[in-house]
Amino acid sequence: MRRLLWPAVVLVLLLALNIFFTPSFFSVQVRDGHLYGSLIDILRFGAPLILVSIGMTLVIATGGIDLSVGSVVAISGALACLQISEDAGLPMAVAAALGLCLVLGAWNGFLVAAVGIQPIIATLILMVAGRGLAQLITDGQIITINDPAYKVIGGGYWLTVPFGILVVIAVLGITAFLTRRLALGMLIESVGGNAEASRLAGIRARGIVIMVYASAALCAGVAGLMISSNVSSADGNNAGLWIELDAILAVVIGGTSLAGGRFSLSGTVLGALIIQTLTTTIYSIGVPPETTLLFKALVVTAVCLIQSPSFRAKAFRRRGRSAPTQPSPEERVLAGRGGTA
Amino acid sequence: MTALTFGRASVPVKYLPVLVTGCLFVAMFVAGGIRYEGFASGQVVLNVFIDNAFLLVVAVGMTFVILTGGIDLSVGSVVALSTMIAASLMEGPGWPPYVVVPLVLLIGSGLGLVMGWIIQSFDIQPFIVTLAGMFLARGLCYTIGTDSIPIRDATFTAFAQTRIDLFADLWVSPSVVIALVVVAVAAYVLHYTRFGRSVYATGGNEQSALLMGLPVARTKITVYTVSGFCSALGGVLLSFYMLSGYGLHAVGMELDAIAAVVIGGTLLTGGTGFLLGTVLGVLVLGLIQTIISFEGTLNSWWTKIFIGLLLFVFILLQRPFSGRVRR
Numbered sequence: 001m002r003r004l005l006w007p008a009v010v011l012v013l014l015l016a017l018n019i020f021f022t023p024s025f026f027s028v029q030v031r032d033g034h035l036y037g038s039l040i041d042i043l044r045f046g047a048p049l050i051l052v053s054i055g056m057t058l059v060i061a062t063g064g065i066d067l068s069v070g071s072v073v074a075i076s077g078a079l080a081c082l083q084i085s086e087d088a089g090l091p092m093a094v095a096a097a098l099g100l101c102l103v104l105g106a107w108n109g110f111l112v113a114a115v116g117i118q119p120i121i122a123t124l125i126l127m128v129a130g131r132g133l134a135q136l137i138t139d140g141q142i143i144t145i146n147d148p149a150y151k152v153i154g155g156g157y158w159l160t161v162p163f164g165i166l167v168v169i170a171v172l173g174i175t176a177f178l179t180r181r182l183a184l185g186m187l188i189e190s191v192g193g194n195a196e197a198s199r200l201a202g203i204r205a206r207g208i209v210i211m212v213y214a215s216a217a218l219c220a221g222v223a224g225l226m227i228s229s230n231v232s233s234a235d236g237n238n239a240g241l242w243i244e245l246d247a248i249l250a251v252v253i254g255g256t257s258l259a260g261g262r263f264s265l266s267g268t269v270l271g272a273l274i275i276q277t278l279t280t281t282i283y284s285i286g287v288p289p290e291t292t293l294l295f296k297a298l299v300v301t302a303v304c305l306i307q308s309p310s311f312r313a314k315a316f317r318r319r320g321r322s323a324p325t326q327p328s329p330e331e332r333v334l335a336g337r338g339g340t341a
Numbered sequence: 342m343t344a345l346t347f348g349r350a351s352v353p354v355k356y357l358p359v360l361v362t363g364c365l366f367v368a369m370f371v372a373g374g375i376r377y378e379g380f381a382s383g384q385v386v387l388n389v390f391i392d393n394a395f396l397l398v399v400a401v402g403m404t405f406v407i408l409t410g411g412i413d414l415s416v417g418s419v420v421a422l423s424t425m426i427a428a429s430l431m432e433g434p435g436w437p438p439y440v441v442v443p444l445v446l447l448i449g450s451g452l453g454l455v456m457g458w459i460i461q462s463f464d465i466q467p468f469i470v471t472l473a474g475m476f477l478a479r480g481l482c483y484t485i486g487t488d489s490i491p492i493r494d495a496t497f498t499a500f501a502q503t504r505i506d507l508f509a510d511l512w513v514s515p516s517v518v519i520a521l522v523v524v525a526v527a528a529y530v531l532h533y534t535r536f537g538r539s540v541y542a543t544g545g546n547e548q549s550a551l552l553m554g555l556p557v558a559r560t561k562i563t564v565y566t567v568s569g570f571c572s573a574l575g576g577v578l579l580s581f582y583m584l585s586g587y588g589l590h591a592v593g594m595e596l597d598a599i600a601a602v603v604i605g606g607t608l609l610t611g612g613t614g615f616l617l618g619t620v621l622g623v624l625v626l627g628l629i630q631t632i633i634s635f636e637g638t639l640n641s642w643w644t645k646i647f648i649g650l651l652l653f654v655f656i657l658l659q660r661p662f663s664g665r666v667r668r
Contacts, residue, residue, distance in 0.1 A: 065468075117656050118609050120412075125656075128596060129649020135642035236642075245414075245472055258466045290487055293480030300473045301459075308463040 003255040006306050007270040010253075010299075014277045021285040034157045038280065040165075046276030047164035048073070048223035050269055052243055053250040054175055055219030057268040058212045060251050063192040063260025064112055064119035066213060068104070069220035069247060071130025073240025076101050076221035077228030078137040084145045093150070098221045104130070105217025109210030123213075127244070134236035144233040154230030164226050171219065176265055185263075188212060192260030246275055253303050274303070358606025359618040361658055366621055369628050377635040383511050389627035394516035395420065395578040396597055397623045401527045402571025403598040404619045405564040408531070409544045410611025411467040413565065415456065416572040417594035418478035419449050421587070423576020425482045428490035428586025431497060438497045446573045452478065453569020457562035471565075475595070482588030489587040492580060501581035516578040523574065528616045540564060544611025600648060601626055604655050625651070 018025040018038070028037035052069050059066045076097040083093035104126060111122035156163045179185030190198040191205045199205045223243070228234045252258060253274055254267025278299055282292050305311045374381030390397075399416050406413045423445045430436045430444070456474045460467050492498065504512040531537040539560040542550040550557050580586060605622030607614025629647050633639045 115657070121603060121609055121652070121656055124596070124599065124603075125649050125652045128600065128652065129646050132642040132645030132649065135640075136646070140640055140642060245475075249469070249472065252466070252469050258468065290483035291480055292483075293476045294484060295480070297473045297477035297480055300469075300476065304465050304469055304473070305459075305463060308465050311463040311465075314463075 003264060004267050004270060006303070007253055007255065007267060007274060010303055010306075011270055011274050011277060014274065014281055018281055018284055025284070030160060033160055035160050035162065038284070040162065042273065042276050042280050043165050043168075044162040045280075046272055047162075047168045048226045048240075049243065049246055049250065049276060050168050050272040051171055051219045051223040051226070052216075052240075052247040053254075053268045053272040054171060054265065055216030056244075056247040057251050057254070057256055057263050057265060058175070058179070058188060059119075059216045060248070060256055060258060061188050061192045061260055061263035062209055062212050063195070064123075064209070064213070065248065065258070066108065066123045066216045067120065067244050068108060068123040068126035068130055069216060069223075070240040070242060070244040071127050071134060072101050072104055072217050072220040073224035073227060073243055074134035074234075074236050074238075075104070075130055075137065076224030077234040077239050078134045078143065078236050080150070080225055081143040081145050081228055081234035082137055084147050084150055085143055090147065090149045094153075094225060097225060098218060101217045101221030101224075102214050105214035105220075106210055108217065109213030112213065113206040113209035131236070134239070136236075138234055138236040140236070142233050142235045146232065150229050151232060152229070154226035154228070164230075167222060167226070171222070172265065172269065175215075179265070184208075189262050192262070247272075249300060250275055253300075253307075255307065274299075355613070356615075358655075358658075359615050359621065362605055362618055362621040362625060362655070366625050366628065369625065369632065373628070373632050373635065377632075380635055383509075385631060386624075387507075387511055387513050387517070389624055389631055390517045390520070391514050392582075392630075393623050393627040394514070394520040395575040395582060395591075396594065396601065396626070397520045397620065398523050398571050398578060399575035399594060400598045400601040400619050400623050401523055401616065402568035402575075403595075403602050404605075404607060404614065404616055405527070405531070405540060405571075406467075406568045407544075407599070407602050407607055407609060408540050408611055408614055409561055409564050410547070410609075411460070411561065411564065412471065412599070412609070413453075413456075413568045413572075414468065414471040414595050415452070415474035415478055416568060416575070416598055417591045417596075418475045418482070419452055419569060419572035420576040420579055420591040420594055421482050421589070422452075422478040423449055423573045424580040424583065424586040424590050425485045425490070425588060426586070427577060427580050428492050429485050431492055431494040432490050435494075438494055438500075442577055445577060446570060449573020449576065450566050450570040453566040453572070454562065456569070457565030460565065461558050461561045467565075479588065485588075487588060489585050492584045492586065497581075498584060501584060514581070516581050519574070519578060523571065524616060524620055531616055536560065536563065541612055544613075546612070597626060600652055603652060606655075 015025075022038065025038045028035060028039055030036070052073070056066060056069065079100055080093045080097040083096055084090065088096070108123050108126060111117045111125070112119050115122075152158075152163050153167075154164055158166055179188065187198070187203050187208055190201070190203060191208050195205045220240070224240060227239055250271035251268050253271035254264055254269070256263045256267060278296060279292070282289075282295055287295055370381070370386070399420060403413055403416060426448060427441050427445050430441045431438065452474060456470050459465060460470045500515060503515050505515060505518065506512050531540065539550065539555045539557070542553065542555055543557050543560050547557060576591075579590060583590065601622035602614070602619050603609065603622070604625055605614065605618030605620070607618060626648065629651070630644055633641070633644050633647070
């Protein structure tokens with residue numbers, strides 16, 4: 001659990017910072033049968049990012065990366081809104097959108113696992129083409145819809161809790177069960193550690209990789225439904241723009257290595273919450289919106305530096321605590337030679 | 342050396358991806374010439390250069406980084422930051438261009454240097470560090486100003502609007518000349534200097550490069566500095582082209598640059614690829630846009646779909662030749 005220490009500290013610090021500017025920050029009330037409060041808002045607006053990040057975590061655990069989730073978010077919202085605007089009915093719209101996302105995700109997985117293209121390139125294809133596809137679906141317009149039932153997905157409440165939060169809890173629960181209670185998580189990690197070795201050990205690496213990309217796209221699809229439902233419109237150009245970068249960031253902040261081989265779902269949720277809290281904090285402490293990105297860059301750099309074993313080794317050398325450092329390339333080479341530096 | 346033979350001619354396999362890209366460019370040009378009136382002229386090709394000079398320079402920097410097996414996501418934002426700094430300094434305090442331009446180049450290189458240093462000394466993924474750099478540069482843009490700043494400096498606009506006449510009514514802008522000089526210098530550095538060999542060696546196998554005694558750390562830091570410099574120069578060229586500085590300039594340019602490098606046959610794992618391929622990659626991307634504008638009825642989003650398809654076709658074509666496939 002030591003891995004989760006630093007992200008948790010950062011999150012607590014960020015939340016604590018808000019107290020000085022908004023004394024009522026931690027109060028959560030029930031108004032009109034709905035939960036209200038800044039903390040609830042962070043969870044509610046952070047829901048799409050958490051979803052995308054959960055999917056991304058599994059992809060990164062296999063040693064891959066999925067750049068296309070932002071485009072998938074746009075495609076899912078666009079298709080759902082198009083279907084609703086054509087009176088196809090809510091279940092049909094949601095099913096069509098999520099179905100298409102599954103297909104797109106499986107396509108990514110196919111390119112990576114069966115064709116053997118590097119993940120970053122394989123998903124770059126869909127990232128670029130997917131934006132075009134989303135605009136093709138919306139015909140370059142912003143589709144505006146008025147469907148109270150669809151509105152519930154991103155902006156509604158169920159049992160006083162925002163519906164989005166419930167969706168996140170459900171997805172997180174299912175993913176955690178599948179990966180930590182069943183063997184799936186171990187299989188994913190073994191594929192990430194060494195795909196060839198796990199294939200020789202009898203693991204169907206291909207199937208697992210395809211499934212992981214499909215589930216990442218499915219998560220992105222649900223996030224896309226949430227985002228478009230929250231604003232009751234679909235914007236092929238801007239929906240989910242750069243969410244893939246935020247999601248990758250959330251995963252890395254959560255302590256999952258981009259090299260693959262292990263993952264931490266709770267770390268990812270922490271990471272996504274840090275990013276969303278950062279955004280909320282920036283608004284609440286009155287940092288001018290122009291400098292939002294600047295602030296984000298500083299926090300991201302700080303978090304990544306703190307987590308870097310070699311930074312900790314250099315910065316905290318005096319404390320004499322030998323952190324479990326990853327050897328630097330030089331050290332690896334020396335160790336490989338059996339030399340004593 | 343492995344080689345493919347076509348009749349009598351034999352082509353080393355390592356040149357094949359570049360050759361495929363070259364053939365594709367020619368094929369697209371011929372197809373365009375047959376389909377559209379007035380397409381098959383020298384000026385159309387030159388216009389592709391004129392409209393994409395900044396992308397060419399940025400893609401050259403990206404090639405260095407990708408050859409070492411890294412990636413630089415910050416280039417688009419650094420381009421925007423450069424246009425913003427240049428415009429605000431020339432418009433506000435009225436600094437002359439010959440002070441502003443070197444300053445902009447220095448800032449870009451500095452940003453690249455810092456990113457390279459963090460990547461190398463703290464062993465953090467290039468993807469994440471340059472992502473933070475992307476946020477930082479974009480954030481700095483908006484801090485300078487959220488509106489577009491026009492550039493009205495007399496010397497600067499005069500230079501930007503200069504036409505360099507070639508033979509027979511053909512012309513190019515000074516930006517094209519600058520871009521071609523950058524390409525030539527970069528090609529020389531990559532293929533004929535010690536640093537260039539270290540770049541390839543580092544990308545090929547970092548540990549072997551270390552064992553060979555090559556300055557891997559210095560090489561890695563330098564390539565990010567080169568990329569920062571190229572991005573800043575790309576920003577200067579973009580401000581010639583746009584005559585304005587704006588925080589929303591060059592959004593997503595990092596993707597175009599990466600796509601150009603990949604279409605040009607450089608492997609993202611590093612160690613393999615040629616600068617000429619990158620040039621052809623940029624030309625192919627530019628020609629797609631030209632064809633879509635000639636077609637007239639196609640909407641702009643078809644550009645993205647075509648680029649995506651093209652990326653796909655290219656990667657498939659190159660796969661048998663990539664030799665070393667990950668996984």
